[in-house]
Amino acid sequence: MTLPGVYGAIEFACTGELGQMRGGLDRDFAELVAQMCAANMAIYRMQATGWTKLTGQKGFLPERGFSFVTLDHVVMGMNGNAVLAHSKDFDYDAAYQRFNASV
Secondary structure, eight states, rough: OOOOTTEEEEOOTSSSEEEEEEEOOOOHHHHHHHHHHHHHHHHHHHHHHHHHHOOOOOOOSOOOEEEOOOOOEEEETTTEEEEEEEEGOOOEEEEEEEHHHHH
């Protein structure tokens, strides 16, 4: 994935295991990010399922992805893949389009 600000990419399983990784990422750090990605997806699924059951409102599932944003960095994940980027340079729309093109 060649997107502005991106310095790494990973594959992650819903159980948190790290698949392939690209860029100059430290393996231990990439494993931590893979676990964080899986946890974010699981938390969203729990909240969306609970809200749907409690309120009857639909449209929150299936879960597709997330963005985790800090002052300096972004992790955007979708469909078992994630990119890591510098916040100031990252193009969310371009990344979203790229993730959706691979579905």
